[in-house]
Amino acid sequence: MFVDLNKCGVKPYKNEMSLYIHIPFCVSKCTYCNFCSFAGKQDYIPQYVQALCTEIEQKAQEFGYMLITSIYIGGGTPSFLPLGYITKILDCVKQKFKLSNNISITIEGNPNSLTKEKLQEYYNAKINRLSIGLQSANADVLKLLNRAHTTQEFINTIKTAQEIGFKNISADIIIGVPTQTLEDIKQTLNLLFSLNLQHISAYGLILEPNTPLYRLVKSGKLSPLPEDLQNQMYDFVVKELKQHGFIRYEISNFAKQGFKSQHNINYWQRGQYLGVGLDAYSFVKGLHWQNTNNLDKYIQQPNKKIKTEIETIYTAKLETIMLGLRMDSGLDIQKFNADFNTDFLKEYSYVLENLLNNKLVKIQNNHLIITDQHISNAIISEFA
Template identity: 40%
Template structure:
């Protein structure tokens, strides 16, 4: 089962933490949509006929698409690919876009899962991040979506925002659980150099939270998610049983996916492709029948490292038998002393020939993974 990702590179305004590819100018929006349609046609054989069980509209802000644009993209995808009848069709949305009328349009068009970028329910934090919505809209849009009939909703929250204590994060979590959503993605505030927060930090105008402060909020998150029945199936992703994101799971499990649109990535097991991160260059090239991408052929070592990087982040863990048989890499042989050390420190465990990180280990997941790479 494969997935398709459609990158819609437009936003009303730039969030102060975001370094994704997007434009706040809508001048090329219509042309970009038609170029994505053309790219789908040009790359209709990329997935080698595999059934598609996940379609994901990401960005940018896909909720800026109008009904005609959204229906055109969905109709084209379904015409060219073997889309399962029960496919998960997700659209990322900002709260300020989700009016009752817009929600009904999305349902009619075929969207059956919403990913809503709340980030916080605290007005000063929303202003710090330069979000286009306010705290009232954070609450109301979820309620409106539920009223419109959406029963598979995921929301994003950001923790590790500088504050005197953890009371605001605690209030955000309390508000979140009161909404009854099925899935939550929580990310630590990351200060990227080429963002407003990155530039302010370099000038001393913004002081990021200490690592310990952020780690404490992550630990609070884990505990409260457990108390409310959520499963942490990946380090940053939590769901009620049965509501794992197919789109996310495709990536972590090494399933093939096609990414279309400016800056979108694709993966077919043996290579990765990276579309150009420039709207006009993308549109001009696709209009000429050329998909402008860079291609990276993956060696066996690359494939082993990819699987290790993704699997250790998940509740399914790293299948050591798969590493041996498919990637010719025996972690228990190469890293026996290190794995023993991780176990003694309570950072990882091996059960049924599978390596898992503990809650404590997940705080150090990046470093542990780097230490284990082939």
């Protein structure tokens, strides 16, 4: 489909993008997780990887002229794939696409499946960033979340990865889990501080409908944490991480100097990205589309796009605002005005007046910045 982006009022896009590769398999399903991931479907792995390579080849016929600036292999649990598969997938990408010289390649993994051999394989395949899920260092919380690993396994994995040579390692934790205490969070952070990590993602728990944890809370068997305790935990995490050199650059993301996630920054700056694999989402050249989330259908027709939408000037502006406000640096007003040939402060004065009067946002160095992160979602949704 040809889209004349100049006619829709959105500036033409560069010939570069990020690549997301989705691996939907897990050893078991965590009680809070609503991501497109399955436990017990490992028999599908060979066919799935074959379909993924077919999709990569077919997408390269359409977008092979674009430079790939970052790759993120996410899931699910990519490290659950047996030895050799990740190399095979990356070889398909390298054969069909041109990668930038300083490319960041991340793989997500869980401690129980990240063996020494797999870590060595990833290192040899030029993967230079690991994102490893711990969630909590407390055994009871890990049990409630049905995590398939212990804290000790996490520690061992980090040490092995560092011995192999990985110098950019991120850990995921979750805050606001029912039964969790401030003391648990302290222990979890202290453990992370002892391991010389470069990046930490601290996600506030989202109780996703259709998950066992949601049902436990809805049925009254488990009490949700009071909102003020959740806020206290978040503030504690921000303060402690800052004291240990991890600077917040997005609501849930903290990095040591020079270690922000290139791949995620591209999303938040509304850069282009191609997503391959089950349920993957793409945004390239003004088009948004999603792949099927049905495993059998994907394996039969891996290149089929569903739900294709053409960007409009309205959606482009809204996304730029919503994504920009997630970052600590805020929305770049000057760039917004240049990209959309407008005056942001005038165009959105009907929302801004109230937010500025109530000191929920501020303008600093020509950037619009949220001042109260606890209600960031509510503030962001004011623009919708």
